[in-house]
Amino acid sequence: MSTAPQTTPSAAGGCPISAELLPPNMRKHVDPAAPAPLRMMAAKSLVPLAPADMLCALFMLTFDPDEGVRETASKTAAALTDRFSAGLRDENVPAPVLGWFLPLLRAKDAYAEMLVLNPTTPDEAVAEIARDCSPKIAEIIGQNQLRVLRHENIIRNLCTNPNASPALLDNVCDFAVRSGVALADVPQMQAARVRVFGPQAAAAPPDPGPTAEEILKELQEVAAATGKPEAEGEGEAAPIPEAKKLSLTQRIMKMSIAQKIKLATLGNKEARSFLIRDTNKLVCTAVIRSPRITEGEVLNSASNKAVNEEVLRIIYNSREFTKSYKIKMALLxxxxxxxxxxxxxxxxxxxxxxxxxxxDKNVPAALQGVAKKMVEKKNEPKKEEK
Incomplete structure (x- = not known):
């Protein structure tokens, strides 16, 4: 279920997000067809926009046909004021916007921290600043286990950062090695492998188990064999024969945490259906944050009474997910x-x-009681009229 809106005619050419993100009466300030002074007002942050909307507007204006507007928007973004900084921590701001702001604000620890902690900020942008960010930001990056396992260049770049402490790098690399990450080109990772598995591991690393690519290929072969290739839409995936399903389940259980996260992020719907039930919080979190997840999958997770608590939190805190009335009802x-x-x-x-x-007897008693009171309150005026 992608969170990045599609480009519309009202967005500047080449811009990956849509002007429809902004309030209707404010879209003229980013519309290339509007007078340049109107666009320049937004480029100078002189229009009354909420913090998240202002970040989006400044990003969109960097695609403006007028060079002056583009330069002004970039300068305003680089000198962002506290008035709009709250938008940097908003998970519903599109990923391309947050990814653009992070390198711009990398030297301002307070802002960089908000962006690095924002789960919507692209891993690629975090990896870019990991090579030379401050000790404080390096520490925050290293503590985000999901990012570290999801994007290997974060580890690579942290290990070249002169500001990252040896203790931090040891902890990050030890965790990565235990989770199945193998980076032969990173000396710190090789040292961690010896620390974790012993001297013999340098010559003969432990079997990491199946890779994400191998499992995904198997799933695709099964779908092709059934004659029902899986679509990534809302339709049902091709059913997997029970024997093959058992075999795949066993192989997925042997995967390292890092490979499971990779499969959860890049895999298909069938792969995600296996991994959303994983007992490791990082794995099922990677599933629900996958850019490929569909509304139907989110609905199933929202309905699941045994779903991981963190997965449920991500769903009910997401404006994108809770736009769906069905998902909202399932959560209730x-x-x-x-x-x-x-x-x-x-x-x-x-x-x-x-x-x-x-x-509904299946609804939690406390919530049912509140719903009853709301219904009674709505009916009160009708009783008085009678």
């Missing part, structure tokens, strides 16, 4: 949804659905 029926989040969602329901929830 999940007993693991925090009451405070459920109450927020109740206010957005249609009256009939609110009534159904107030009578």
């Amino acid at each position: 029926k999940n007993p693991r949804l925090p009451l405070s989040v459920g109450m927020k969602f109740l206010n957005t329901l249609r009256e009939n659905d609110l009534k159904d929830l107030s009578r």
Whole structure:
């Protein structure tokens, strides 16, 4: 379920995000067809936009046909003020925007920290600054285990960063080695392999298990053999024969954590269906954050009462996911949804659905009680009229 909006005619040429992200009355400020003074106002951050919207507008204006507008937008972004900095931590800001801002603001630790901690910021951008960022930012990058395993260049670049402490690099490399990462070109990783597995590991590394590429190829071969190639849309995937499913399950269990994360990020729907049930939090988190995940998969996870708590948190905190009314309803029926989040969602329901929830025995009692009170309150004026 991609979070990056598609380009529309109202976006500047080549811009990977759409002007439709902005409030309707503000889109003229990024429209190449609008008068240059209107666009320049936004490039100077002189229009009343929310922080997240301002970041998107400045990014879009770097694709403007007018060189002056492009340069002004870039200068404004590089000198970003605290007034708009809250947008840097907003997970719903498109990845290309955050990825553009990170190198610009890499020298400002407070801003770089927000961007590095934002899970939507692309791994590639984090890897780029990992080679020369400050000790503080290096520490934050190294502590993000999912990023470290998902994008190997983060480790490579951290290991060349003169500001990264030896203790940090030892910890990052030891964790990566235990998780199945093998980088023969990184001396620190080779040293970590010896520390973790002993001197003999330098000559004969332990079997890392199946790779993501091998498992994905097997899944694709099974789909081709059934005559029903899997589509990455909302349709059903081709069913896998039980014997092959058992074999694949056993092979996936033998995969290293790093390879599972790679498969979760780049694999197909069938691969994600195996991995969303993984007991390792990093693996199932990689599944729900996969850029290829579909709305149907998110709906299944939102309905799953045994889903990992972190996966559920990512779903209910995502504006992109909760735009779907079905996903919102599924979350409300999940007993693991925090009451405070459920109450927020109740206010957005249609009256009939609110009534159904107030009578649904599967809905958590506390949430059901709140729904009942809301229904009663809505019916009060009608009783008085009678």
